[in-house]
Amino acid sequence: MTLTQLEYFCMVCRYHSITRAADALYVSQPTISTSIRDLEKEFHLKLFNHGKNRISLTKDGAAFYQKAEFILKQTQELYTDFSNIEKKRHPLRIGIPPMISTVFFPRVTDQFQEQYNIPIQLLEYGSLRARTLVDNEQLDIAMANMDFYNLDKYNSYVMMEDRYVYCVSKTHRYAGEKEITMDMLKDEPIILFNTDSVQTQTVITRLRSAGITPNVHMYCSQLVTVLNFVRGGKCGAFLYSSLATNPRDFVVIPVSPEITSKFGIIWKKGVFVPDQLTKFVKFIQEYDVTPYLPKL
Template sequence: MKLTQLEYFCVAARYHNITKAAKELFVTQPSISNAIKALEEEFGVNLFFRNNNKLTLTPEGELFYKSAEGLLAHADSVEMEFHELRKKITPIRIGIPPMLGTIYLPELYLSLKENFPEVDFRLFEFGSIKACDLVLEEKLDIAIVNAEQPAIDKCNSRIIDTEDLYFCVAPDHPLAEQKTILLTMLANEPLILFNTDSVQVMTLTRQFKAVGVTPRVILNTSQITTLINMVKSGHVGTFLYRSIVEAHPDIVGIPVMPSIEQRIGVIWKKGKYQNTTAEKVIKYIENF
């Protein structure tokens, strides 16, 4: 027994005629006849007396009609209830660091809205370490982060990209003509870096320490615009992801040797239930 069969039966019962029922439902007459026949065979009863083109409910048909109407009304109620529930779906909260936001936004957000129009996405800008902590505290559902951090093991994660760090300067900087840069060459160079709690800066600190250099950092900032504008002034250098360098032709990006590769990952809390939509969003971001 299918809801469609019940609907066809009830409309035929109201019109007492298969032709009129088919016209009302925008289906063929055989579709109505076959639905009624299938119900009669399934339950082993005759639902209608047939007199030429007129249909009249049998006693069994009258009982079945009342039950069928109740089932259809209940199905409509359930459908409406879940449509309302869909409108109240909890938003998906996504964290992303400022530098990665420069790479992935607004394209990622626009693509998510196009592919998941019913989902209310809320984006929050946090550094990778803070975003990871907020995922563990369930204040974020998903985050896109620099995966080169110890806390990454506390989360479920999937690597979605890799980015090399380039040393960046203005075109008129004395080092702008270099084909590659060794960290030892930067011992006396004024640098501007992101805040000290960023994964990128922690990585650079380890790399400088490994070659015996104490970097000359004149400013730590959380604002990528400030960082890039300072570099354009021609007096300082910084480190940026390759993708950011490619988007700013007015600065020079020089590969670092040996290369400093950073893995980018999407993370979510281990053991936390993720509904089907959230799982699809995670998979979509992974393949973005």
């Protein structure tokens, strides 16, 4: 049992819907369904009755919900009471995307903390959810794929540009191809990152524009899981070229026509900017990203 599983379960209880809970949490429906099945298997319980248009708690599920809510509340209180016990200042809350964060972090934050001794709290979110949390002031700043609408609503700074590549195993039928087009991916099983990822929305939009319904084998948040499925030989996956610079047991294929994305930091306009956020923005603007830039 994990806190994430309890959070998913409680959200389904509140909405009486896996679909609405998935939308609220910016995760896929299978992710929530799997978490609930794992809880039921672990505790040998049936938690939900499934109706035609609505799900409801069983008697055991209702009792489990009360306990789960209590645990989550106590966890939040524990964090609130003790997370900053050694720090007088509140931490700088930084959202980082699961995939592109592997290029820069933790190097950036380690160097920033060494220079300024400012506490940092890193929270992993896809760019779309991170943007919402910046709006709600639950994040002070977020690193994000900046290819979303209304970017001018935010203060922003572009750090780098990258291009999409398609990755397959060395035994995949496309392993010898010089490029991948959307038409070639009809009926091909692919791995995509979670639905709060700008990259995922971009890929799905490109496929649908080509008249192709995406055959998504799995939505995932972890790069290592994506690569393990790619190495398995059946599925392909879209990555950024900066993450596929030294492939050993898979093949990197350019995408045609080329898809590029800009990455950087966003923070809310029209609110008071604390000194620690100002220092972090200046640090990022002066940070040398040259070693991490892909060759476009």
